[in-house]
Amino acid sequence: MNRTMNLEQRTALTGIGFVTPTVIVIALILIYPIIQSVVLSFGQSSIDGSEPYRFVGLRHYATLMGDGRFWNALAVTFTFTALSIPLELALGIGLALLMNESFRGKGLARLAVLFPWALPTALNALIWRWMYNSDYGLFNAVALQSGLADRPINFLGDTSLAMASMVVVAVWKTSSFMALIILAGLQSIPRDLFEAGRMDGMTKWQEFTQITLPLLKGPILVALIIRSMDALRTFELPFNLTDGGPVNATESLSLYAYKAIFDFLDFNFGAAVVVVQFLVIFAMSLIYVFALRNKD
Amino acid sequence: MKFAMKGAVAVATALTLIAPLAAGAQELVMSIGSRGYGGMMERNIEAFEAANPGTSVEWLKVSDVPGDSRKLYVTGLTAKSPTPDVFAIDVIWAGEFAQRGWLEPLNNYLGKDAIAAYNPSFLSAATIDGTVFAAPLYVDGTHLFYRSDLLEKYGIAVPKTWEEVIAASKTVMEGEGNPQLYGFVSMWAKIEGLFMNWLSFTGGNGATFFDADGEVAVNSPESIAATQTMVDMIYKDRIVPDSILTMKPDDARTLFQQGRAVFLMVQDFVYAPLSAADSPVAGKFDFTRNPYFEGHPDAKSTAMGGWLLAVNANSENKEAAAKLVEYFTSYDAQLAAALDENRAPGRTDVYDAPEMADATLLKKLGDDYAVGVVRPSASTGNLYPRVSEVMQTEITNALHREKTVEQALNDAAAEINSILGK
Incomplete structure (x- = not known):
């Protein structure tokens, strides 16, 4: 034993000691299932162990490539992400700017904005499912009684409307999350920048595009990463709102994987879906990370 | 998703841990939803225990939403849990569960006469190549x-x-x-x-x-x-x-x-x-x-639906479990369920009982089941x-x-x- 360990080494050792339990726990609950999923996806086995694990290579991935329902789920997932994220971002920036101003009842307004975010997604979905209902829902009652529509609109039962209806719920729910992160960024922008701008005769719009927005790039990117990852693995919303319907118009990758695993008990194929989804999200994160690095 | 799978494994483990408790004496665990058959459970269990001294039955109440109870069974049965010994299965699961080897064949336990008394189209959903894997409890359609x-x-x-x-x-x-x-x-x-x-x-x-x-x-x-x-x-x-x-x-x-x-x-x-x-x-x-x-x-x-009783292939008390199934699907028990709880019997002979003359509702339901069509669950397993x-x-x-x-x-x-x- 080297008793002349210097301070630096001892600090490092203490640090490792503190970090190790966390690393082990994370490895067990995060890394192990990921590896297990990959292993499952390359093999064929029965869930009760009656059929031993047999390596089948890329067979499940080949099935996946020829499976129209998989491509549909992938398209649904991307469409949902591409539609909801920009809307959430625009609304989020608007809300953040609003909450950054001082006005009477500001605390109450902030609370109200956060409310949808605070509720569990499953509950939100159920509330909206009732409001969308075409026989006793709120929207149809208003539309029919005001004469805006002459027959009930089946928001969740129409293949072309269901996705839009789902995006509306997502935007309603998560814009406030975007707003919160952007608000934090807004408050860290030094006031004197705006004063300087005003002295140079900047208009409010110029202030926004030339001072606020460039300085918000960091927080915006962070919000985008978190929300895109969420959107790419969306499950509770389609599960509770539409169950992937009508037909499979709102069946996301997560929902498809869930059905393969828990309804069809095909763990190997389901694992292949999960692995592909993992790769998609991983690629998306890489793109964002590079974007972050270059913009800094 | 992965957490859900972990949860499933945890449930399965829990079920396995409960199991040894039931091993010693003749203690049976029977699972069924309370909306589905709750009205009949206590009296049936009492009568069965009285007729079979030394055997006790515990009622495990499960969800009446088939999808939910299915998940519970699938995780437990996958882990070869011996509990529950007897469980109610939706008619459409019978073929699949039997094929996965989760159900005990009942031909050796139930008499030929009993089997012949069951509603044939309903029984066919739980029969593979002549082997009966579950007994019809009640029918709906x-x-x-x-x-x-x-x-x-x-x-x-x-x-x-x-x-x-x-x-x-x-x-x-x-x-x-x-x-x-x-x-x-x-x-x-x-x-x-x-x-x-x-x-x-x-x-x-x-x-x-x-x-x-x-x-x-x-x-x-x-x-x-x-x-x-x-x-x-x-x-x-x-x-x-x-x-x-x-x-x-x-x-x-x-x-x-x-x-x-x-x-x-x-x-x-x-x-x-x-x-x-x-x-x-x-x-x-x-x-x-x-x-x-x-x-x-x-x-x-x-279009027929309904529930059957099956014996867990890993049960440690198969004989007693089969007896319990036999009791629940017996003429007397099914007649009582029909008269008191409006449960349409899974046996055809109960419809001809003289007491059924006043049960006009059930008679009418039974007439409709006579033109029943079952889903192709037995043949697709x-x-x-x-x-x-x-x-x-x-x-x-x-x-x-x-x-x-x-x-x-x-x-x-x-x-x-x-x-x-x-």
């Missing part, structure tokens, strides 16, 4: 509920055919002039109930899922014509609201109960809420067998969930007019053939 007051008002006889249902709907809807009133509602959301509905329609036109040679026949001309009627009821006859495409059984029941539909086709469980004292349609409705198409009066069109999913998807495609009926059913046939490896 879809029926055509109708507003007797409205039909009477317009002098219309109770419809027997779909053609008559459509005509009657139009007459009543026109006569009432109420835009809130629909002709026909049912469960056409993309759920198992949609597949049941489709089997009722196509069965009523003389179509079958598999033809006489065992080939997939979902795209037969009879089947296509019947499915086309479903589509036309929405878009051409306009007696069915668009919202039917998102309706589950209870959504349809709610509309009918609010007086907003003339006809309703769902399972018998709706009878109780519809006839409750505070129901707006109490005393104004009745039911009859599901319609058939003109020229097919003998067609089987009652563990592939049934996939087959059902394909059917639900393609029927939905047709109902949404994303595909023509013919194309949707051709696609369904092709997909099912590929799933079954034909």
Whole structure:
């Protein structure tokens, strides 16, 4: 034993000691299932162990490539992400700017904005499912009684409307999350920048595009990463709102994987879906990370 | 997703840990939902324990939502848990569970006479190559509920055919002039109930899922014509609201109960809420067998559902467990359940009991089951969930007019053939 360990080494050792339990726990609950999923996806086995694990290579991935329902789920997932994220971002920036101003009842307004975010997604979905209902829902009652529509609109039962209806719920729910992160960024922008701008005769719009927005790039990117990852693995919303319907118009990758695993008990194929989804999200994160690095 | 799988494993482990407790004495665990059979449980268990000293039975209450209890069973059975010893299974799981080796064959435990007494079409769902894997506990099926007051008002006889249902709907809807009133509602959301509905329609036109040679026949001309009627009821006859495409059984029941539909086709469980004292349609409705198409009066069109009792293949007390199943499905126990709880017996001989003369409701239900059609769950075994999913998807495609009926059913046939490896 080297008793002349210097301070630096001892600090490092203490640090490792503190970090190790966390690393082990994370490895067990995060890394192990990921590896297990990959292993499952390359093999064929029965869930009760009656059929031993047999390596089948890329067979499940080949099935996946020829499976129209998989491509549909992938398209649904991307469409949902591409539609909801920009809307959430625009609304989020608007809300953040609003909450950054001082006005009477500001605390109450902030609370109200956060409310949808605070509720569990499953509950939100159920509330909206009732409001969308075409026989006793709120929207149809208003539309029919005001004469805006002459027959009930089946928001969740129409293949072309269901996705839009789902995006509306997502935007309603998560814009406030975007707003919160952007608000934090807004408050860290030094006031004197705006004063300087005003002295140079900047208009409010110029202030926004030339001072606020460039300085918000960091927080915006962070919000985008978190929300895109969420959107790419969306499950509770389609599960509770539409169950992937009508037909499979709102069946996301997560929902498809869930059905393969828990309804069809095909763990190997389901694992292949999960692995592909993992790769998609991983690629998306890489793109964002590079974007972050270059913009800094 | 991964956490869910971990959760499932945890549940399975927990079940395995409970198991040894039941090993020593003759302690049986029986699981069934309380809405499904709660009324009969305590008295049946008491009587069984009295007749079998040394054996005790614990009732494990599980969810009445089939999807939920299925997940519980699947995780436990996968882990080869010996608990529960006896459990209630949905008729559509029987083939799959048996094929996975989770159910104990019952032929050696139940007498030939007992087996012969069970409703044959229902029993066939739990029979593979002559081996019986579960005993019918109670039956339910879809029926055509109708507003007797409205039909009477317009002098219309109770419809027997779909053609008559459509005509009657139009007459009543026109006569009432109420835009809130629909002709026909049912469960056409993309759920198992949609597949049941489709089997009722196509069965009523003389179509079958598999033809006489065992080939997939979902795209037969009879089947296509019947499915086309479903589509036309929405878009051409306009007696069915668009919202039917998102309706589950209870959504349809709610509309009918609010007086907003003339006809309703769902399972018998709706009878109780519809006839409750505070129901707006109490005393104004009745039911009859599901319609058939003109020229097919003998067609089987009652889509059957219901529950069976099975013995866990890993149970440590199989003999006693089988006895419990035998008791619950015995003539006396089934008669009591029928008279006191309106549970339609899984045995046909109970319907002929003299006491049943006053049970007019059950008699009527039983008449409809005589023209029952079961889902192809026995012959497709563990592939049934996939087959059902394909059917639900393609029927939905047709109902949404994303595909023509013919194309949707051709696609369904092709997909099912590929799933079954034909």
